[in-house]
Amino acid sequence: MxxxxxxxxxxxxxxxxxxxxxxxxxxxxxxxxxxxxxxxxxxxxxxxxxxxxxxxxxxxxxxxxxxxxxxxxxxxxxxxxxxxxxxxxxxxxxxxxxxxxxxxxxxxxxxxxxxxxxxxxxxxxxxxxxxxxxxxxxxxxxxxxxxxxxxxxxxxLAFFDAIAPIVYAETIDMSVAWEQSRYDKGETEEERKAYINCPMTKDEYEAFIDALLAADKTEFKPGETAGYFDGCLPIEVMAERGRETLRHGPMKPVGLTNPHDPGRKPWAVVQLRRDNKLGTLYNIVGFQTKMKYGAQTDVFRMIPGLREASFARLGGIHRNTFxxxxxxxxxxxxxxxxxxxxxxxxxxxxxxxxxxxxxxxxxxxxxxxxxxxxxxxxxxxxxxxxxxxxxxxxxxxxxxxxxxxxxxxxxxxxxxxxxxxxxxxxxxxxxxxxxxxxxxxxxxxxxxxxx
Missing domain, CATH: 3.50.50.60 (FAD/NAD(P)-binding domain)
Known part of the structure; x- marks a missing residue:
């Protein structure tokens, strides 16, 4: 046997x-x-x-x-x-x-x-x-x-992983946000509209970065060295590397056209991806975070389209051992x-x-x-x-x-x-x-x- x-x-x-x-x-x-x-x-x-x-x-x-x-x-x-x-x-x-x-x-x-x-x-x-x-x-x-x-x-050996928050779809303001995959990628209409996009002006982006940098964040235990895997960096860590980092990363505005204002190119765009088949939950793409819970709701509601957002799950950070x-x-x-x-x-x-x-x-x-x-x-x-x-x-x-x-x-x-x-x-x-x-x-x- x-x-x-x-x-x-x-x-x-x-x-x-x-x-x-x-x-x-x-x-x-x-x-x-x-x-x-x-x-x-x-x-x-x-x-x-x-x-x-x-x-x-x-x-x-x-x-x-x-x-x-x-x-x-x-x-x-x-x-x-x-x-x-x-x-x-x-x-x-x-x-x-x-x-x-x-x-x-x-x-x-x-x-x-x-x-x-x-x-x-x-x-x-x-x-x-x-x-x-x-x-x-x-x-x-x-x-x-x-x-x-x-x-x-x-x-x-260890590094730190962060997870992104999840938003209830019904609380996203679609008079501000719109559905579109970057560069209209996808074979079907549903795939070409697989993401919800929240646009930011330059002033809104700068205020958002200021809030990220000032927000209360999870502190590491004494003796811990905060090494991160680059593919899962908290957004506030990216912001600390330069004010334009997010705009050239998860918030890049390329390949998208805002149907509410097609003549104006957004300065930055926050994307949300469907998290379940019902389409009732969306996760904020690339928005892993180590901000404390209270700070997360305050900062993320600065995003146009998420002013009244309700969160099914907030982000967090954990130790990843290998x-x-x-x-x-x-x-x-x-x-x-x-x-x-x-x-x-x-x-x-x-x-x-x-x-x-x-x-x-x-x-x-x-x-x-x-x-x-x-x-x-x-x-x-x-x-x-x-x-x-x-x-x-x-x-x-x-x-x-x-x-x-x-x-x-x-x-x-x-x-x-x-x-x-x-x-x-x-x-x-x-x-x-x-x-x-x-x-x-x-x-x-x-x-x-x-x-």
Whole structure:
């Protein structure tokens, strides 16, 4: 009888790892501490609950590395991507999902799988026996984080993640705001109107920046160093870097025309993206924050169109723990000091829902193959999946290791035949064409080995 695979953490990575291993015929025990032990960010006990954003980012599999990762995961039978596609919301060229039905769908599929057993409760230490995957994500419990730090013999690495507020749609003033995706991106009318836009004049923008800078903010504990992941910077931190930073970042006014005043170009624009299928909730795009709650309502109601806004959730900040994977993990994602334990997801130093789920997919397949007595060839580094795992298990500089989204800079260079010396569009198409061929080859070889 095949030994069980134990997975700690039922987020994106743990859920995907459980699904992949179970589909390969391995019995899986999925340990999830929620709802018995909660976190500041989670609201439910559902698996794969989304807490920061509801977006999987770009779905373009020819010109974008994360879109390519979507493609590779779909080709591998990803549960996370299946549920994302089933519960997707209009978001222009991005893949945004209706977060509650998405999590409910993942939970239902895993609980119904004959090879999966979901066990509630907190795991507080690193097991010495059995096959395990630790996929606890950025909100690893204090006890388990301490056990990991004790085993690795290093100080825990950490940075801070912030989440954005969510607004009730009925409280947005549509006599001021309007619906439009940037550059009218999207194939349908619904997608071309997937975002709500709130325009600002120069004076309104300057007053908003002043308020951001002056607002009360969450203070860090003594001894904590506030390092941030650049993809999730609080807006007030961006404002501190220069008064024009937000206007050239999440508040850039390009690609948008205000139908209420088409002859005047806004100085800045705040965008809101639909957060659920009903269209009753919208999150403020790029507005992660560490402002205190009272300050948030005051500052955000300065935004034209949000003067009377009511918030379903305010923003917040939390500590995100990850390990120095290049020094601690081998090419099979196993902890070098305890090869019976693999790590997956954000705790390995990848950043983003998709990247986390992708590393769960790979860890689940690697662990299942090992338990079934099979061997898998290394994932080609020319694929999005391979580029990520190569980065975290040895490709990155350990001394300066920081969380990383998937990007074409992680891929081996192209030869001239594939567009290596051509323009960006041809070069990116060369990366994706090569990756798709190599990923299909790897999946095919794995399937033949299993037959």
């Amino acid at each position: 095949t030994r069980e695979l134990h997975i700690v953490g039922g987020g994106m990575a743990g859920s995907e790892a459980a699904w992949q291993a179970a589909e390969l015929g391995v019995p899986v025990v999925l340990h999830e501490m929620r709802p018995e032990v909660g976190t500041f960010a989670h609201r439910t006990g559902h698996l794969a609950e989304m807490v920061c954003s509801n977006s999987f980012r770009s779905d373009d599999d020819e010109q974008n590395a994360v879109g390519l990762l979507h493609w590779e995961m779909r080709a591998a039978g990803s549960l996370i991507m299946e549920m994302a596609d089933r519960h997707r919301l209009p978001a222009g060229g991005a893949l945004a999902v209706d977060r509650d039905p998405f999590a409910e769908g993942v939970t239902a599929r895993l609980r119904a799988h004959p090879n999966v057993r979901v066990v509630p409760g907190e795991i507080t230490g690193l097991p010495t026996e059995g096959s395990w995957i630790v996929a606890t994500g950025p909100l690893t419990s204090g006890a388990l984080a301490a056990a990991i730090a004790a085993e690795t013999g290093q100080d825990s 390990i120095n994977s290049p020094t601690l993990l081998d090419g099979q994602m196993r902890l070098r000091s305890r090869p019976n334990i693999r790590f997956a997801g954000q705790v390995t130093g990848v950043e983003g829902y998709v990247e986390s789920a992708a590393m769960g997919l790979l860890a689940g397949r690697l662990a299942a193959a090992e338990l079934l007595g099979r061997s898998l060839a290394p994932v080609p580094p020319t694929t999005a999946m391979g580029a990520l795992v190569h980065h975290i298990t040895g490709g990155a500089e350990a001394r300066t290791f920081q969380p990383m989204n998937v990007n074409f800079g992680l891929f081996p260079p192209l030869d001239e035949a594939r567009g290596g010396r051509r323009g960006r569009r041809e070069r990116y198409k060369g990366y994706t064409d090569r990756a798709k061929t190599d990923w299909q080859g790897w999946l095919g070889a794995a399937a033949r080995h299993a037959a």
